[in-house]
Amino acid sequence: MSQSDIKHALRKLEFPACVKEALPRIENIIIGRGKQNFIMQLISEFVFLEKTKEVDVRRGQSPQSYSNMQMNKIQEFQLILVLIEFFSQPGPDSTRNAVFLSLFGSNLTPQRTKILCKLISTSVSGSVAPLLSSAGTWMQQVGCTTPPSLEVAQSLVSDFIIFSRKTSEQLKQLPLVAPHFAANLMTAVADLYLNEQRGTLTPPPDALLDVVCEWVTENPSLCLASQQPLALPIGAIAMPVVTPLAGLIRWSVLAPILSNRSTYSNLHLSLLQTLLEIVNNGPPTALNAQHLALTLTPLKNYASRLKGEKLDPSQDANFQKCVERLAQAVQVGLSSNCVYGNIPQLLCALETLPPHPLMKIVIAANKTL
Numbered sequence: 001m002s003q004s005d006i007k008h009a010l011r012k013l014e015f016p017a018c019v020k021e022a023l024p025r026i027e028n029i030i031i032g033r034g035k036q037n038f039i040m041q042l043i044s045e046f047v048f049l050e051k052t053k054e055v056d057v058r059r060g061q062s063p064q065s066y067s068n069m070q071m072n073k074i075q076e077f078q079l080i081l082v083l084i085e086f087f088s089q090p091g092p093d094s095t096r097n098a099v100f101l102s103l104f105g106s107n108l109t110p111q112r113t114k115i116l117c118k119l120i121s122t123s124v125s126g127s128v129a130p131l132l133s134s135a136g137t138w139m140q141q142v143g144c145t146t147p148p149s150l151e152v153a154q155s156l157v158s159d160f161i162i163f164s165r166k167t168s169e170q171l172k173q174l175p176l177v178a179p180h181f182a183a184n185l186m187t188a189v190a191d192l193y194l195n196e197q198r199g200t201l202t203p204p205p206d207a208l209l210d211v212v213c214e215w216v217t218e219n220p221s222l223c224l225a226s227q228q229p230l231a232l233p234i235g236a237i238a239m240p241v242v243t244p245l246a247g248l249i250r251w252s253v254l255a256p257i258l259s260n261r262s263t264y265s266n267l268h269l270s271l272l273q274t275l276l277e278i279v280n281n282g283p284p285t286a287l288n289a290q291h292l293a294l295t296l297t298p299l300k301n302y303a304s305r306l307k308g309e310k311l312d313p314s315q316d317a318n319f320q321k322c323v324e325r326l327a328q329a330v331q332v333g334l335s336s337n338c339v340y341g342n343i344p345q346l347l348c349a350l351e352t353l354p355p356h357p358l359m360k361i362v363i364a365a366n367k368t369l
Contacts, residue, residue, distance in 0.1 A: 003038050010046050016078040022046035023086045023099070030098045030233065039102055047079070047103065048112060070111060080119050087131040093231035100134035106142045113148065117155035124156065125170050127177045136181030137230050141239050144187035144226075153188035161208045175215050175222050183225035183244060186212060190247025194254050196298040203258050204251065212248065213267040220274040223248070224286060245271065245338075246291035253295050253326045256318040257302055268325055275332045287333050289341035293349050295326060303354050313354040323356040331362045 044050040123131045139149045160171045175182040193204040255264035303313040333339045
């Protein structure tokens with residue numbers, strides 16, 4: 001059947017019947033390594049109801065070149081149900097992931113972003129493992145700390161933490177249902193909080209902290225689930241993996257400045273346990289030295305504020321606890337061969353912190369690396 005015949009047949013169908021018919025056709029075209037331009041046209045017109053004119057993606061035109069027709073809430077709900085049904089069907093993971101990546105690329109329109117957030121939230125509520133697995137692959141391919149992934153992460157925090165009276169069991173059980181997605185979600189949410197690069201050191205909501213701590217404590221290897229090989233179509237290149245370790249270490253290290261919750265201490269111990277259990281059969285890949293160094297700027301800023309108030313950082317219990325936790329994380333990471341990147345540069349950066357007895361020992365012990 002020609003491309004025009006396929007479109008003509010689909011245009012005879014009402015929504016969401018056209019979606020049900022279009023998705024298997026899109027899947028078959030992907031399997032046959034057909035034209036990506038035609039796939040994008042089918043997705044825009046028959047899945048998201050965006051079509052007003054033909055778009056050639058090979059010339060760099062994004063889905064935003066289509067009209068901004070908005071689905072109503074009923075249509076959004078119908079589309080989400082169809083997508084969940086489609087992604088729940090048995091089939092090769094690589095094909096399922098390829099369809100998901102075609103539907104939700106990195107250049108998302110506001111409507112597609114909204115549908116994606118609702119789709120993933122519904123899948124978490126329903127523990128839809130195949131779809132969450134594809135969502136985890138999508139997050140890794142577009143980048144866990146890029147705006148699309150962060151928007152999904154913020155949406156899930158809103159749905160299951162901020163606007164929820166109590167944390168759902170489905171969210172608590174997420175690592176058992178979709179560990180790869182849970183690991184990438186942790187990387188994203190870790191970037192959202194206690195991150196001075198976002199303007200202020202905002203701590204995570206207590207319920208989110210509790211869930212993350214519970215995940216890592218009960219399953220120390222969860223942080224490494226993002227390193228699982230991705231099921232991608234032939235020719236696709238897997239993007240570099242970023243584990244949640246550096247971001248969560250930043251949480252535990254900076255916490256004493258803002259909070260006295262014991263959960264941060266528990267999280268810190270669980271992260272150290274994770275680092276101790278890592279077994280490397282090759283070069284380290286778990287913890288980026290540059291990402292670890294990002295924790296230094298807020299620590300230096302806090303020390304500067306103390307000095308501005310005529311206080312000695314070496315006499316400030318909270319600052320000392322922060323540096324002690326950082327020293328512990330660095331030492332355990334280095335001794336377990338988990339840290340990669342420019343380690344000498346990291347050690348030099350650590351020397352710029354106000355003096356701390358344990359940090360001095362850690363720096364001296366690793367100077368030869």
